[in-house]
Amino acid sequence: MSAWLPIAPCTPRDCAAHEGARRAPLAAAALLLAGCALTLLGVACVPGVRLLAPSLRDRLVRGWAYAVVRAFGVRLRVTGCQVEPGRPATGELVVANHVSWLDIPLVAAVLPARMVAKSEIRHWPVFGRFAALGGTLFIERDRLRALPGAVHALAGALAAGSRVAVFPQGSTWCGRDGGGSFRPAAFQAAVDAGAAVRPLRIAYRTPERAPAGAAAFVGDDPLAASLWRVVTAAGLTAEIRVLPPIPAGGEPDRRALALAAQSAVASDSANRPAASVHH
Template sequence: MSGWLPVAPCTPRDCAGHRGARRGPLPAAVLLVAGSALTLLGVLCVPAVQLLGAAHRDRLIRRWAYTVVRAFGVRVLVTGERAEHSAGELVVANHISWLDIPLVAAVLPGRMLGKREIRGWPVLGPLASLGGTLFIERERLRALPDAVHAVAQALRSGSRVVVFPEGTTRCGRGPGGRFGPAVFQAAIDAGATVRPVRVSYRSTRRGPVGVDGAPTGPCGGPSADHSGHTGAVAFVGDDPLAASLWRVVTAAGLTAEIRLLPLIPADREPGRRALARAAQNAVASDSAKRPAVSVHQ
């Protein structure tokens, strides 16, 4: 297995559990229908949204993405530096769940970098295509230069490009995965800035507690520890999407936090590997924690 196709040690059995308050089947089903309906609505509205000016389009996408996350029963907390848009910005974040995509879009809407298979997914595939997703062939190393070129072109055009450079999802516990350097070469080629973003999910313990019995896994802890970290949102390994959706809507008291870290100019580091390490260290570092600048409940 090459570094272009990394594999995380996290598995659904070991990492994707929830030890916290739970919703009953009926309210959970209502959230599932509401979140899915809003996602489908986004698919239907994309052609019309593309006709809007950039500022209005970004504002509408942020509002829609935030509403999708809330519709699935998850609160949103935004911390760190305010996200002033700069032309040609590469947003890089750790990757835990499918929820990361609307969560990042709620604050930093941009063109996503995704694997080619997503194009054929129901609902999400058409939405990704219409939203300007840059699809890449992750299985073919020879396709890597074309992917780097496509990202660099998008950055040069002034687009914001959103990437999860770990190349796979992890449960969110432990130090996280290595950031692949390839996409950072695109930032260097385009003279772009890099915006590191840290994504995390917490569970507020309140009311009756239901325990999954999920064991301590290879990623560094049980499904919910004393700090409130929850594995309910983790979408790892061969976890079916339907199972992940149901786990999220049945887990009460979930909060998604997106932490905006200082921009890194692409020319600040001596090369793509050093730039990738700088972004990875910024996302993983405990010193990245800052007071909240805005909270959405």
């Protein structure tokens, strides 16, 4: 285990069951095909989209990411702070708890950003190329020696004015409790770059407002099995709450900054209904 690679106790058998209403297999298969097709369309369009102006590119990414989430049969509810259109004047580190592969398009639908991902993803068929073309920052999470270089790369992107998104728990957790602690390494990049930190809270709910295990993608769960659980879970809603930013210099060091962001995400106030709903 390294600073980037904690081990979550969550397992598919214990944490990823769906006990609510289910879609018929034919309807679920149609959603699965639609979601995969829309994802592949996004992959094919990446080279052209990169040539567009940043503001237009962000609008297209937000629209595409929202459409991907909906295509897989998942409703999207965004609450909390209003997000101004366009990019921040300075770099911003977006941090969120990590539950599912759905978290990635979910964050992109609200705050398009350069994602931080493990280096193995670079070599995945199709999606690795898509991630690289999209500006993903790849890190070697199982090599502690690579940590300073990864922090330097993140700080450079933030200092250049980019919005960078990272899941500082380092692994997916089922979302039924607080999950893992926020690792401080990425927050050092925000300290070095003088960038604000924007916490997000992600949760998945059933129509009864109970936590939805169907969305959890944990342990050695095969992606195909997770995809099928998502499209067969009727009424699944993804909730993302945008919390107030922690300003640059608002905390004395990376550990205090990580703890402040983790506390904001886990706090009771993050669970209350918000006055504004954007989707």
